[in-house]
Amino acid sequence: MLRSSLFALITLALPVTAHAQCGGGFSNFVSSLKEEAMTGGYDRATVNRFFKGVRQDPAILKADRAQGVFQKPFVEFSQRLISQGRLDRGRAMSKKYDAIFRRIETTYGIDRGVLLAFWAFETDYGAVQGNFNTLNALVTLAHDCRRPELFRPQVFAALELYSNGDFDPQKTTGAWAGEIGMVQMLPRDILENGVDADGDGHVRLKTSAPDALMSGAKMLSHLGWRPNEPWLQEVKIPADLDLSQTGAYRKKSVAQWQKLGVAPREGRLANPNMKAALLLPQGHKGPAFLAYPNFDVYFEWNQSFTYVLTAAYFGTRLSGADRYDAGNPDKGLSGSQMKQLQAKLQARGHDVGEIDGILGARTRQAVQQEQKRLGLPADAWPTPALLSRL
Structure with a gap:
């Protein structure tokens, strides 16, 4: 004991x-x-x-001091981490350890895709510890x-x-x-x-x-996982959506998102009364996801938005979801440009934390506020055009 x-x-x-x-x-x-x-x-x-x-x-x-991989945008980062080999091995591991995954699902109400994704990303299913x-x-x-x-x-x-x-x-x-x-x-x-x-x-x-x-x-x-509830779902957004309502900290009920024209890319959305945030990791021209309450638990495991979203998305793939629609996002910023942007945002009074070239939660919030002020699409995705305007 x-x-x-x-x-x-x-x-x-x-x-x-x-x-x-x-x-x-x-x-x-x-x-x-x-x-x-x-x-x-x-x-x-x-x-x-x-x-x-x-x-x-x-x-x-x-x-x-050298965690530069987290400077990569979501599409590039996720495609780098999620290979067909990792998907195939995850499905094989799901079958091999079916009994323990059934026990987990019964005891904790956690979908096996969630654990398989962590297992894959953290140690390549135990191979690299x-x-x-x-x-x-x-x-x-x-x-x-x-x-x-x-x-x-x-x-x-x-x-x-x-x-x-x-x-x-x-x-x-x-x-x-x-x-x-x-x-x-x-x-x-x-x-x-x-x-x-x-x-x-x-x-x-x-x-x-x-x-x-x-x-x-x-x-x-x-850490607060809610049993037998979803965590992430890919969606489609209407062209006239008020983008300033998007982001991890702006939550609405599923019913409210549906009323605004947000629709599932496949299947059905969760309980209409459940709260969710609409995430646009690379702006309104890229992939879009509804993040349900369980998504927040991921941040107790890792603080990187890009890593967390990729892990959550991979969990959905291992549970049967289709590959996301990458869209055609606007060009983002390089690491040095992101540092310039953070310095400019800080000079304007925004708290972006450490100037590290990583598009974290506070930098995203500041970007969204400045986009709205400048009359740009307020989707929290920083572009060279925004950097130039600032």
């Missing part, structure tokens, strides 16, 4: 020293982590064995001052997994950001949502597909 009360004490209740929060000398930072762990109830010998040989890994920091030492990754990112509040608690979660016999500080490997296993879960998520689905007495997310899939499903349920 997990010592959840002890883990909560360490991660939530203890005062945190300046060194433990982030920065400073790395050895001093590790010493601070050790002291906190022992104050929380772990014995010195366990703590010393756990942290023995831990080191700062420059490759981790380099990977954290990452070879970074997980403890080094977690401590390096906890020491770094960009996101210490995310990674510091993960160090103690890994210590708890170690004390339970489910983590090896020297041998456990995974992604550069500390995620472990076939669906890439952080240690704290494993503690809270890990499921021994194959009944061997351990949660083995690296080697057991049933454990990984059931744990991923429990995590999605914990």
Whole structure:
């Protein structure tokens, strides 16, 4: 049984020293982590064995700073990630693990396409799980001052997994950001949502597909997934639609969207009373989707709009949906042009977050506001024409 009360004490209740929060000398930072762990109830010998040989890994920091793939627009990004081979293998995996997917659907009400898509994108169905030492990754990112509040608690979660016999500080490997296993879960998520689905007495997310899939499903349920409801659906929009009503944060009932002329590309729309947002990832000339409440849960797993939309869309493909209509979107901006745009938007008083060349949620909102002000189609898709007007 997990010592959840002890883990909560360490991660939530203890005062945190300046060194433990982030920065400073790395050895001093590790010493601070050790002291906190022992104050929380772990014995010195366990703590010393756990942290023995831990080191700062420059490759981790380099990977954290170089996520350029998320600068690509949705159509290009999704076509790059979704190959026929991935579709075919996903369907094969659906058959191979039909029993566990049926169990997931019965227990959590989560469609198998959702888990298959995560499994495919995170590790190519378990084939590529990452070879970074997980403890080094977690401590390096906890020491770094960009996101210490995310990674510091993960160090103690890994210590708890170690004390339970489910983590090896020297041998456990995974992604550069500390995620472990076939669906890439952080240690704290494993503690809270890990499921021994194959009944061997351990949660083995690296080697057991049933454990990984059931744990991923429990995590999605914990994050708020609404059982047996859709998450994304491709639609067609009328030419006279008020585009300023589109976007992830502008939700209407399905009935209201229907009244405005939004129609499904195939099948039928969801319950008329269900709320949904109309997403135009590359503007009104590109693909269009209705995003239902479950779509929001994806952002608890990953913060990239492009990644999330692609994962959600791939889930629909694996569940039988047709390939989207790519349309003929207006030309977008290069990475350097996007940074110029973000700087101009920031100068106009918009909060776009970090000027990173990535079309994130806040940049989209600012773009839409400026498009509306300038009398352009307010579809949140930045073009060279908008950049020129600004």
